[in-house]
Amino acid sequence: MIDGILGTFTLFQLTFILVGVFSGIVVGAxxxxxxxxxxxxxxxxxFHMSALHATTLLIAMYVGSITGGLITATLLxxxxxxxxxxxxxxxxxxAKSGQPGRALGLGITASFIGSxxxxxxxxxxxxxxxxxAVKLTPFNYFALVMMAIVLIASVAGGDxxxxxxTGFLGMLVTFPGIDPSGGVVRLTFGxxxxxxxxxxxxxxxxxxxxxxxxxxxxxxRSKPEPLEFSGRGMFMSLRDxxxxxxxxxxxxxxxxxxxxxxxVGASVGSALSYLFARLGSxxxxxxxxxxxxxxVASEAANNATVGGALIPLIALGIPGSVTDAILIGAxxxxxxxxxxxxxxxxxxxxxxxxxxxxxxxxxMFTLMLGLIRFYVRISVIPKSYLLPxxxxxxxxxxxxxxxxxxxxxxxLGFGVIGFLLERAGFNLGPFVIGYVLAKxxxxxxxxxxxxxxxxxxxxxxxxxxxAMLLIALLLLVWSLSVERRRTRSATVKVNExxxx
Amino acid sequence: xxxxxxSAEIWVTSALLLVSLVFLVGALGLPGGVFDPLGPGAAPxxxxxxxxxxxxxxxxxxxxxxxxxxxxxxxxxxxxxxSGDDSTPRSLILFFGLLVAYxxxxxxxxxxxxxxxxxxxxxxxxxxxxxxxLSLLTAAVVSPILSVGLFYVLxxxxxxxxxxxx
Numbered sequence: 001m002i003d004g005i006l007g008t009f010t011l012f013q014l015t016f017i018l019v020g021v022f023s024g025i026v027v028g029a030x031x032x033x034x035x036x037x038x039x040x041x042x043x044x045x046x047f048h049m050s051a052l053h054a055t056t057l058l059i060a061m062y063v064g065s066i067t068g069g070l071i072t073a074t075l076l077x078x079x080x081x082x083x084x085x086x087x088x089x090x091x092x093x094x095a096k097s098g099q100p101g102r103a104l105g106l107g108i109t110a111s112f113i114g115s116x117x118x119x120x121x122x123x124x125x126x127x128x129x130x131x132x133a134v135k136l137t138p139f140n141y142f143a144l145v146m147m148a149i150v151l152i153a154s155v156a157g158g159d160x161x162x163x164x165x166t167g168f169l170g171m172l173v174t175f176p177g178i179d180p181s182g183g184v185v186r187l188t189f190g191x192x193x194x195x196x197x198x199x200x201x202x203x204x205x206x207x208x209x210x211x212x213x214x215x216x217x218x219x220x221r222s223k224p225e226p227l228e229f230s231g232r233g234m235f236m237s238l239r240d241x242x243x244x245x246x247x248x249x250x251x252x253x254x255x256x257x258x259x260x261x262x263x264v265g266a267s268v269g270s271a272l273s274y275l276f277a278r279l280g281s282x283x284x285x286x287x288x289x290x291x292x293x294x295x296v297a298s299e300a301a302n303n304a305t306v307g308g309a310l311i312p313l314i315a316l317g318i319p320g321s322v323t324d325a326i327l328i329g330a331x332x333x334x335x336x337x338x339x340x341x342x343x344x345x346x347x348x349x350x351x352x353x354x355x356x357x358x359x360x361x362x363x364m365f366t367l368m369l370g371l372i373r374f375y376v377r378i379s380v381i382p383k384s385y386l387l388p389x390x391x392x393x394x395x396x397x398x399x400x401x402x403x404x405x406x407x408x409x410x411x412l413g414f415g416v417i418g419f420l421l422e423r424a425g426f427n428l429g430p431f432v433i434g435y436v437l438a439k440x441x442x443x444x445x446x447x448x449x450x451x452x453x454x455x456x457x458x459x460x461x462x463x464x465x466x467a468m469l470l471i472a473l474l475l476l477v478w479s480l481s482v483e484r485r486r487t488r489s490a491t492v493k494v495n496e497x498x499x500x
Numbered sequence: 501x502x503x504x505x506x507s508a509e510i511w512v513t514s515a516l517l518l519v520s521l522v523f524l525v526g527a528l529g530l531p532g533g534v535f536d537p538l539g540p541g542a543a544p545x546x547x548x549x550x551x552x553x554x555x556x557x558x559x560x561x562x563x564x565x566x567x568x569x570x571x572x573x574x575x576x577x578x579x580x581x582x583s584g585d586d587s588t589p590r591s592l593i594l595f596f597g598l599l600v601a602y603x604x605x606x607x608x609x610x611x612x613x614x615x616x617x618x619x620x621x622x623x624x625x626x627x628x629x630x631x632x633x634l635s636l637l638t639a640a641v642v643s644p645i646l647s648v649g650l651f652y653v654l655x656x657x658x659x660x661x662x663x664x665x666x
Contacts, residue, residue, distance in 0.1 A: 169551060391599060
């Protein structure tokens, strides 16, 4: 671990961390652009880098992008990233009351402390968890993947059935191409370009970047009106720390735990810790009106989810969030196999990720405090200039993968699919998780069946597999019943209000 | 707004249902396994089958909600920062057309990367900002700077091969 941290103190590594965190904050600060988009767009640029430098740059971007959303959430009432939605509720009112520096300062310090908490968990839990994961049977792994997909569909927000639809759709589009187990060409429908399947990069850039560009193109006239910025009160005093200590620790722990759960992500983490902070507060009436506790809870938790989400990625090869799913793709592109064996096959990468996360947290804190005025200016650059350039980057990035226009058309197609799915109220998170995990699930199921001569009963008799499948089932039933109850109560309310 | 969402839901889900059916039929036509009991078609069959069931559930629910107009549709989206009234489908349609033309220009190698990109960035900026004199002037200044800048950064610094005729 010490080597991992010390290894980041080379000129190249530090430059990548600085560039990554800086660009992450800038993208996070611009409403409509997300960290997932930035990381997906940067992937083609990392082809010529070593795996070590590529992971350094991408992890640094991840850390920066989560924090950047705080700026516009506080000053424009527009969350720069979905993870900063809860910060908007109290950040903007506090900034509007004449304390923008205080609102941003609280958020920045809370982000820093939340990240450090998550780093401790990342550095201590990942290795033992991966040692445990090596002992999992193929059926156990299959059950784990199924649980992850149900979990994201159930907990990630929105409609459960629609979440499952996008999750299964993500799985379905991985099947065209050569069957990895038997070498048979399947589901290409006579298209020679499809023999290699839909590549990860065009699909990811299409789903996350192009669909977002279309959505932004639809809302082009909305212009943010920034508040006047003053840096007064940006640093948290020791007294502030004391007052917020319990809130900081609780929110960081909640964020880390939520991050570990596959596919749940920063938005849920910050919402949950905000709820806990409100429940535990002596002044709950201030929440939503500029409560300092609210800002601290939201920001500590959303940053902690980044470190938490890296734990299942490193230890199990299961993405803890949508961005982690893209990171899995990045590792695969660099011929690395994320999962329990990564600790033995490429320990330098694992410890580099952990070391970079630690150093990037300090860099993020410094860059946020030092360059805050610059980010405030950047965040109001009109999208009319940004979108054409981002679109060109999407086309070029995808083309450079194989120098083929088929990939560019694939990107455009998935951009349209992503846009339409979102317009119809489908959550895109499960899509990418399903896409990344489908091949693992299929391979493990077939591997398990080969071991048992086609006998599937171990899947339903092995205690660990049964436990994971049961959790998935219970979660599904619970989410469906909660959704049903919510819809019914809303129906009753509407009927009462429109009744005679 | 909810009606629009509901109709979009029905159309999109119907399209997904059709895609799942195509995949299911394709998977059913695949041979059985040689080395393993499942074969290449089993997983696509299971997933396409599950997707069909789920799409049907979404469709039935959506149609029932449409009939019982008292029943509100669940909408978990958060409105912060969104401005639905400002939607401009015209700019989206024009931009989409420009993007398709941009990709087609590369597909048929209609020219070098720089002029094609200048034209695309100029036209998109004008579509987004409007057709007034100031927008045209800004787009005329910004598009060559961005296109030439991108070309040099991507080819010289990142050593990426760009689309278009050389």
